[in-house]
Amino acid sequence: SPLNMMTGAMPEANGEEDENVFNSLKYWEEKKDVATDLDERVAANIKNHYSFYLRDGMTLLELGAAQESYLPDDLKLNRHVGVGAVKSQMEQNPSITESYVVDLNDVVADTGIKSVEFSNLGDETFDAVIMANTIDFLNNPREVFKSCWRALKPGGIMIVPFLGKDAYVEKFQDAFTKQWFDMTDDQHMWVCGSFFQFSAGEGWEGLKGFDISPEEAKKEGGLLSNLNKDEGAPCNAYVVQAKKNVLEEEVDEDDIEGYISSRLWMLPTLEDRDKKLVVPRLARAYELLDSQEDKDKMMQHFDSLPKIYASLIKMDQFAFSFSMQAQLAADLVGDPDFTGSDVQINNMKMGLGLRKPSADFWAPVGKLTAAMTPEDKVNLLAYIVPRFGSDDPAQTDALESFVSGLEPSFAVIRSKCPDMKEGDVQLLGSELLASEVLKPGRSTREEFAEWLGALNENDLTSILAKRKNYKTEAQQELKAYREDIEAEAKRVEDRRKMIQEQVMDARENRSVIFNPKTGKFEEAEQKKEGFKLPFTS
Numbered sequence: 001s002p003l004n005m006m007t008g009a010m011p012e013a014n015g016e017e018d019e020n021v022f023n024s025l026k027y028w029e030e031k032k033d034v035a036t037d038l039d040e041r042v043a044a045n046i047k048n049h050y051s052f053y054l055r056d057g058m059t060l061l062e063l064g065a066a067q068e069s070y071l072p073d074d075l076k077l078n079r080h081v082g083v084g085a086v087k088s089q090m091e092q093n094p095s096i097t098e099s100y101v102v103d104l105n106d107v108v109a110d111t112g113i114k115s116v117e118f119s120n121l122g123d124e125t126f127d128a129v130i131m132a133n134t135i136d137f138l139n140n141p142r143e144v145f146k147s148c149w150r151a152l153k154p155g156g157i158m159i160v161p162f163l164g165k166d167a168y169v170e171k172f173q174d175a176f177t178k179q180w181f182d183m184t185d186d187q188h189m190w191v192c193g194s195f196f197q198f199s200a201g202e203g204w205e206g207l208k209g210f211d212i213s214p215e216e217a218k219k220e221g222g223l224l225s226n227l228n229k230d231e232g233a234p235c236n237a238y239v240v241q242a243k244k245n246v247l248e249e250e251v252d253e254d255d256i257e258g259y260i261s262s263r264l265w266m267l268p269t270l271e272d273r274d275k276k277l278v279v280p281r282l283a284r285a286y287e288l289l290d291s292q293e294d295k296d297k298m299m300q301h302f303d304s305l306p307k308i309y310a311s312l313i314k315m316d317q318f319a320f321s322f323s324m325q326a327q328l329a330a331d332l333v334g335d336p337d338f339t340g341s342d343v344q345i346n347n348m349k350m351g352l353g354l355r356k357p358s359a360d361f362w363a364p365v366g367k368l369t370a371a372m373t374p375e376d377k378v379n380l381l382a383y384i385v386p387r388f389g390s391d392d393p394a395q396t397d398a399l400e401s402f403v404s405g406l407e408p409s410f411a412v413i414r415s416k417c418p419d420m421k422e423g424d425v426q427l428l429g430s431e432l433l434a435s436e437v438l439k440p441g442r443s444t445r446e447e448f449a450e451w452l453g454a455l456n457e458n459d460l461t462s463i464l465a466k467r468k469n470y471k472t473e474a475q476q477e478l479k480a481y482r483e484d485i486e487a488e489a490k491r492v493e494d495r496r497k498m499i500q501e502q503v504m505d506a507r508e509n510r511s512v513i514f515n516p517k518t519g520k521f522e523e524a525e526q527k528k529e530g531f532k533l534p535f536t537s
Helices: 002-006 024-030 040-051 087-091 141-151 169-175 178-182 185-203 256-263 272-288 292-300 302-312 322-333 342-352 362-368 374-387 393-416 422-437 445-454 457-508
Strands: 059-063 079-084 098-101 126-130 152-163 204-211 237-244 512-515 520-523
Touching (some): 126 141, 141 152, 185 204, 185 237, 185 256, 185 272, 272 292, 302 322, 342 374, 374 422, 393 422, 393 457, 422 457
Parallel strands (some): 126 152
Antiparallel strands (some): 152 237
């Protein structure tokens, strides 16, 4: 589907039923003597575009490298690493200083390119990454873009030129991904921008698209375009590019959300939607912690989010909404005792019903709290799970005290508050018991029973009212957040329409273009200013 493509999950190469059957390296080796024959006017425009962003002394990584890189003739790089499918082609490229044969379609899902040679190039190594006329053939572009993001230095740029879809379809049709082949060039620009967005999100900045087609290029879409086109006309050419954002190294207490967001840029498993939902909740959890020690512990727990979400994605989205998933994840990570250990994740799964519940704990807890709302169960689950896996005998005793104390606690509350709804009885009793008994050293079960027995109906209903007021405030905050999301979606849609109008206008008025070097509009031979794609503000 188009959604799969925009999130980086491309279908198999055109003409193959199973992408595992299509051997990319074998295909390109067999095609090594087939020349691309890039029109010299298109090649000149790619060189011209590179000239505005590539500088002498840079370290450059090129994906899809072959005989020609279309670099400016006078560019003197410090290092030029070529990553391509055919060694002999890269050896013919005079600019490349070292080359590696890597199958860009062989990836580790949600992580990056599966290649020891590529990994050995290191993180934050290159000033720039270029990938010309290659995106058309990528089955898993999101993983490729993730690897490029890691390879770039902070502030480094990734430039992705590609041609109109008919440029070399007769020569390399079998290697095209089907959806790329089926889409228009305008859609290609949008989708290419989405690969940046869905690979590292806000880890990219300055996302822009450029139409660098020569003036003589044929136009798409007109009824008479195929009848009147010049057979010698060059193909259309485009560029989408972005820079690697700078990762915050220290916590900014004035912008906790911004810092946490940067920590999640490259975490696997979490979709962009999940990150947007969980970040404000994580920030709130951080602010609620009392000590700097607990805050430091929380920051160390972010790497456990993929393990949490690997389980949450198996939940029914209607019964367990994305917002509830984000709240559970934030509550867990925000607990100083949560480490994301296998024991804790396993207990989370039992609490969620993803595994058979343990007979001595999760089965009775589930039965005794059956009348509670899903939201209240999530809150309780988030408080219980971090108590597992400590290997502390006192903690084990506390868990046993909790599960054995539920029914007696409920009985006391029912006797004191006969008109209280059963769901509220279970909510009040379980949360009071958990807060006093589950952490060793706070209260024993006997001490809790004595305290609970001394409370009267007014005390209990007052505690419940405060608890529900907290829930109401949280719901109001969530409503405001959803309204912000809807407003952002409308802004993006309005911007998308504006971009489409700009693209059409640019095609109709190519004789005057903007040169960012001079800051002036100049003749068509000069560089055109790109436009921001509507994924960024």
